[in-house]
Amino acid sequence: MELLMFGLVLLQGISPCFGFPNGAPTSACDDMVPRHTGVLPQPTPAPYTILTSTRTLQTGQPITVTITGTNYRGVLLEARSAASTSTNALGSWQLPPPDTKFLQCSGNKEGAITHANTNLKDNTTVFTWIPPNNTNTIYFMATVAQQRTVYWLNIRSGTLIKGSEGIGLATGGNPGMASNGFLLLLAPCMLVSQMLPR
Ligand SMILES: *[C@@H]1O[C@H](CO)[C@@H](O)[C@H](O)[C@H]1NC(C)=O
Numbered sequence: 001m002e003l004l005m006f007g008l009v010l011l012q013g014i015s016p017c018f019g020f021p022n023g024a025p026t027s028a029c030d031d032m033v034p035r036h037t038g039v040l041p042q043p044t045p046a047p048y049t050i051l052t053s054t055r056t057l058q059t060g061q062p063i064t065v066t067i068t069g070t071n072y073r074g075v076l077l078e079a080r081s082a083a084s085t086s087t088n089a090l091g092s093w094q095l096p097p098p099d100t101k102f103l104q105c106s107g108n109k110e111g112a113i114t115h116a117n118t119n120l121k122d123n124t125t126v127f128t129w130i131p132p133n134n135t136n137t138i139y140f141m142a143t144v145a146q147q148r149t150v151y152w153l154n155i156r157s158g159t160l161i162k163g164s165e166g167i168g169l170a171t172g173g174n175p176g177m178a179s180n181g182f183l184l185l186l187a188p189c190m191l192v193s194q195m196l197p198r
């Protein structure tokens with residue numbers, strides 16, 4: 001019995017990820033900050049990259065998204081408009097891969113993906129997402145936790161731009177670069193606001 005209690009306490013102590021072993025709560029949708037007070041995000045560049053199967057958005061066409069880097073336990077993944085500062089979670093994630101689940105964000109039941117448990121995930125965990133019809137440019141943003149106390153915010157994919165097969169980036173190039181520049185200007189402000197004590 002005592003051994004069991006000790007085991008439980010130990011498990012709680014090391015239980016990784018957002019202070020929520022079963023996934024991030026809806027309250028984390030906007031700022032994507034894990035809710036365990038006193039634990040700051042890692043200030044170093046994230047050892048993770050968000051890879052996408054394409055840079056071109058096409059109505060109804062699924063896009064696969066993977067997070068590469070060291071294995072991770074916790075995740076919160078959303079698509080956002082690259083043309084505004086809105087924190088709305090866009091599009092629909094498809095059937096979540098093993099050890100992950102949907103999180104309702106911005107009233108969108110399939111608007112975000114989070115971890116379902118603290119099992120290790122790796123780059124074979126493939127997320128599938130369908131773009132909304134009315135958005136021309138998006139990026140994916142993630143918070144990734146290696147363990148409860150070690151996490152990175154603001155991990156971003158490249159920008160995806162609406163286009164048709166075969167034309168894609170060629171015609172999308174200029175607006176894309178413009179909006180990337182805009183994002184670069186914006187990023188430090190967002191980073192600072194993310195790190196302010198709350
Ligand atoms: C995925 O992870 C494996 C094992 O760690 C690694 O060898 C491979 O290069 C990774 N793939 C990508 C696309 O990062």
Ligand SMILES: *[C@@H]1O[C@H](CO)[C@@H](O)[C@H](O)[C@H]1NC(C)=O
Nearest residue numbers: 058059060061131132133134
């Ligand atoms: C989006 O476009 C697809 C294909 O044109 C259509 O089937 C679907 O109903 C549209 N969805 C919305 C929400 O308008």
